[in-house]
Amino acid sequence: MIKLKQYKESIHKCSKCGLCQESCPVYVESGNECDTARGILILLKGIINGEVPLRREMNKYLDKCLRCGKCFDVCPSEIPIEDIIFAAKCKYLYRSLSGLKTRIMQSAFVKRVFSKPGKIVSERFETKVLYFGENFKEVLKLLNSNSIELLNPVVSDWGAEYLLSGNIIRFRKVINNCMRQIAELNPKFIIVDIPEEKFRYLIKMYGGYSPNIEIKYLGEYQGSDELVNRFFNPLYAEKLVKELKAKEYQ
Numbered sequence: 114m115i116k117l118k119q120y121k122e123s124i125h126k127c128s129k130c131g132l133c134q135e136s137c138p139v140y141v142e143s144g145n146e147c148d149t150a151r152g153i154l155i156l157l158k159g160i161i162n163g164e165v166p167l168r169r170e171m172n173k174y175l176d177k178c179l180r181c182g183k184c185f186d187v188c189p190s191e192i193p194i195e196d197i198i199f200a201a202k203c204k205y206l207y208r209s210l211s212g213l214k215t216r217i218m219q220s221a222f223v224k225r226v227f228s229k230p231g232k233i234v235s236e237r238f239e240t241k242v243l244y245f246g247e248n249f250k251e252v253l254k255l256l257n258s259n260s261i262e263l264l265n266p267v268v269s270d271w272g273a274e275y276l277l278s279g280n281i282i283r284f285r286k287v288i289n290n291c292m293r294q295i296a297e298l299n300p301k302f303i304i305v306d307i308p309e310e311k312f313r314y315l316i317k318m319y320g321g322y323s324p325n326i327e328i329k330y331l332g333e334y335q336g337s338d339e340l341v342n343r344f345f346n347p348l349y350a351e352k353l354v355k356e357l358k359a360k361e362y363q
């Protein structure tokens with residue numbers, strides 16, 4: 114388990130310069146200082162010093178972070194905010210009652226008993242893609258109607274729910290499985306439900322290489338309240354799939 118205390122020194126390095134504020138897409142939408150790297154670090158400092166407990170109210174600020182890394186890019190103290198937020202999520206997951214419930218619901222046993230991964234039956238076409246996300250039914254239909262084959266052997270997410278809840282053990286299992294599929298199936302295109310640069314970063318982190326694969330983000334962000342909720346927009350997805358198909362013949 115990643116420990117928040119390991120980052121004590123990094124957290125103390127925050128000079129509160131505020132440079133992270135304007136670059137944070139969550140802050141730009143909400144205008145709430147608690148959503149910025151600076152605000153989160155102030156709260157986490159209180160937690161490390163034992164002055165504030167890591168409660169559900171605090172957890173909601175951690176959940177809003179998109180892990181885009183933009184604050185790290187501008188931070189003069191080079192504070193690894195994403196890793197720190199991840200460590201705080203781990204602490205929450207292991208300490209709180211709702212975290213315990215999440216761990217039980219996400220355990221391999223519960224998943225095995227209550228949700229069987231579905232097999233993919235895709236039509237065979239020349240253009241082939243891998244998809245990692247939560248909208249398999251819609252994606253399969255959309256791809257096949259555009260003469261594109263879905264390569265996934267079974268329904269497979271990239272581990273978003275585990276990453277967001279701080280369940281790093283399960284997240285690593287899922288993401289390693291994605292990396293295995295990418296290596297074995299060697300697709301020309303991958304579609305995902307997170308921004309492409311983020312998935313590229315995950316491949317670099319967990320696959321150990323910089324992918325020369327066309328990655329497409331199957332979703333859009335909406336207004337402030339829905340910043341963390343990606344959604345499947347059939348019109349946007351259709352446009353994206355057509356674009357991808359056209360690229361095959363370029």
Ligand code: SF4
Pocket residue numbers: 126127128129130131132133134150151154184187188189190191192
């Ligand atoms: S840019 Fe870095 S040092 Fe400055 S306030 Fe943000 S986290 Fe702190």
Ligand code: SF4
Pocket residue numbers: 136137138139140148149150177178179180181182183184185194195
């Ligand atoms: S990583 Fe989180 S805190 Fe940093 S800029 Fe992105 S959304 Fe904001």
